[in-house]
Amino acid sequence: MQKISLFTLLSLFVASNLYGATVSRINVSGNQRMDSESIRILSDVKIGDNVGESRSNAIAKKLQESGYFSKISVNMSGNVLNITVTEAPIVNMVTVEGNDEVSTDDLKKEIKTAERSSYDAATIGADVQRMLTVYQRQGYFGTKIEPQRIELPDNRVNIVYEITEGHPTWITDIDFQGNKKFSDRTLRGEILSREHAWWRFMTQFDTFDEDRIQYDGQMLRQFYLRNGYVDFAVKNTTGTFTPDRQYYSVVFTVDEGDQYDFGKLSIDNPFPDVPDDVLNDVVVMDSGDTYNVDLVDETMSALRSAVADYGYAFISIEPIPTKNDQTKTIDLVFKIQKTNRIYLNSINILGNVRTFDSVIEQLIPMRSGDPFSLQTIEEGRQKLMRTRYFKDVQMVPTRVADSNMMNLDIRVEEQPTGELSGGFGWSNINGFMVDAGITENNFMGRGQIVQLRASIAEYQKQALFSFTEPYLFGRQLSGGFDVSYTMYDYSSLGSFGYDRDSLTVAGRLGWRLTDHWTQNVRLSASFDQNYDIYSGWRDANLYTLGTNFRYYNLDTNFEQNTHTGVVANLGLAYTGFGGTESYIRYSGDIVGMVNFWNDRWQLRSSLDFGYIQPLGDDYVSRVYRYFLGGESLRGFDVAGVGSRLWLNNTYALGGLWKINGSTQLNFPIFIPDEYQIKGFVFMDYGILGKPPKSDYYYPRGSTYENDIDDALRTSVGVGIYWNTPMGPMNFSWGWPLKMNDYDREQRFLLSFETQF
Secondary structure, eight states: OHHHHHHHHHHHHHHHHHHOEEOOEEEEESOSSSOHHHHHHHHTOOTTOEEOHHHHHHHHHHHHHTTSEEEEEEEEETTEEEEEEEEOOEEEEEEEESOSSSOHHHHHTTOOOOTTSBOOHHHHHHHHHHHHHHHHHTTOTTOEEEEEEEEETTTEEEEEEEEEOOSOOEEEEEEEESOOSSOHHHHHTTSSOOOOOTTOTTOSTTBOOHHHHHHHHHHHHHHHHHTTOTTOEEEEEEEEEOTTSSEEEEEEEEEOOOOOEEEEEEEEOOOTTSOHHHHHHTOOOOTTSBOOHHHHHHHHHHHHHHHHTTTBOSOEEEEEEEEETTTTEEEEEEEEEOOOBOEEEEEEEESOSSSOHHHHHHHOSOOTTSBOOHHHHHHHHHHHHHTTSEEEEEEEEEEOTTSSEEEEEEEEEEOOOEEEEEEEEEETTTEEEEEEEEEEEEETTTTEEEEEEEEEESSEEEEEEEEEETTGGGSSEEEEEEEEEEEEEOTTSTTTOOEEEEEEEEEEEEEESSSSEEEEEEEEEEEEEEEETTTEEEEEEEEEEEEEEEEEEEEEETTTTEEEEEEEEEEEEEEETTSSOOEEEEEEEEEEEEEETTTTEEEEEEEEEEEEEEOTTOOOOGGGSBOOOBTTBTEEOTTOSSOBOSSOTTSBOOBSEEEEEEEEEEEEOSSOGGGOEEEEEEEEEEEEOOOOGGGSBSSTTSSOBOBOOOOEEEEEEEEEEEEETTEEEEEEEEEEEEOOTTOOEEOEEEEEEOOO
16 A cells, blocks of 8 residues: 555656646746846746646746846746746947958948847857958958957946957969860969969959859850860869968869860841841851850840841840861851830939939930930940949830830939049149149039139149030030130240240030031130240230031940040131231041950050141241140150250250150059059150241341251150049150150159049
8 A cells, every 4th residue: 555655656746747737926036137027928938827847948948049148947846937047248348359451340240249238159159250251251261259258247248359360361372284275374364363472462362262263263164165165164173271271272173175166157037127237247256266255245245236226125146056076166046036126115314313304315315216226225324424423324124015115214323523622743744733623514413514723833823714514505515615824934844945824715615516526616815925035025915716526436444444446636726816926727636545355455546736827927936836745755855856946955946737646555464453553555756847937047047057857756665554542643664766866855754643
């Protein structure tokens, strides 16, 4: 009987633990900041619930997950549920120390531990991992981050993330295996990653980045596809860290395959009103050329534009290749999917808060009802971007349901067009310069340009007010006026040797002749006081009526800030109308630019000419003649070439005509593009005509003949262009190849002008 009673008691004890007891009261202890009722709510248990061992564990886990407590005890005593807690400390402050390469602001974006939140070791550990990821993306794989907990009164703590950065994980070696057609050096030039060298201090491409290494593999494939190796594959990419993870070596194992050429090329044209000849003319490769995937993409883009000009938008072009392993050729059929002719339904201008819709409408070449043309839309985008009114311009076409109409949304992001500026600079002509001014390029949102500026330089002082209305009377007619006062102190500068004070008032009109040609007419009056060695101080009034024809056809890569195309000017101006000078001036210039190699290289060639025709026996004063040298003919001093006074060969006589030009190759150097530093090599040439015959002798009428010539001068040189945040700087070194004994050289030329 006693055995049965003992067994019964044991069974009741086990059952009470398995099935629990009914809660009649909940006691909470240990809490200081949080009230007991809130803890009861968080526990999700109430009077009358049955709580056993498993439920007690669940209550403890739920309270732990709230993050408010560092220690929790839950147990039943009879019908009483006892909850004992130790509250987690409150985070008082979160700081980061020891970081130099990554800003504190960038690191704090990754920190989820917030001030006045409960201390949570798991959250802090996750913060550390996210910050380490930021460092690893910048190549600092050896970085260590130690979170420190500093105890404060009232159960508060400060969290300090102590960072030891070290130096970045540099790539010491980049090697290739399996390549036979191209050298390791060539392939290294086709990827982003670079081997570490001391002179690559301005780039991060010599640090390890796993994502960049994977992208390098894609770049290798694109390089081989551009050279006909269609079966190329990166079989493996292996890398090795040094034990301290401060250096990294990478090996690309490649399979090049065979080289293929283009075979038969054809176009499947479904449009009867689109001539085949038009489409064939835009194909950029020929049969027999080495296969190049970029040429395939260019042809597809050109075909889309050509078909879109006939009103067919959203066409689909699928290049269908046929690989011929026997002949090592790839036949291509460009299959065009047929669509209906599309027209513009409406043009909606969005995002312009300040600029009038009418200003934007004047700039774009398309109107509602026009055939939809991707090429015309892109021309409009280029025109809007060239105004510099907008930071970004997006052309977003959307199709009108159940119709052959398209709506076009022009989404613009405006940027400041006003400028309150001061500046300083230096040039060989003007010396050190300080200027200040106010310029508004989009006055009151109407596209008007208003400028007020003054400058003081070592050899020149100027004040200018200018106003331009680009849409006079609501038409494609620009008008404006300029008032300027300029003082030239050139009597002590090199070969110029004259002084001039000039007040000029001018009015102008301009209009567009074609898409690329414009014309302007300018009427001006100048009231001068001039000084030179021949005449001393002399008053001169010049009244001039002139016209200028301008050709502009540039395709701009805004990302690289480079251009392809031609800009030319042709001018004719008559000076007379009873003034003290009477002559006709003919002038012209042309600049051609070609971008290549991903628009990062540019070949630029220019030609400039001018001719002054005196009327009758009128004398053309020296200050209005042509001079060459300095920026117009590098390697020579300002006004450093041409006819000169025999008595003082630093005194240039100038010429009645000139021809000068330049050919320059601009190219990227080892510094990344984002720093906007380019190198260049150039060849300059120029011929300066002779002065009036009365200046062949000095003094006039004597037998002392001046040095008179109109011979060719040439020079070559190298230079660096740097578009600094404050403005552009040009450094060039020129060496004359053909010169006369009395010419004045200047090997180094610096031009620096800035606004801030």
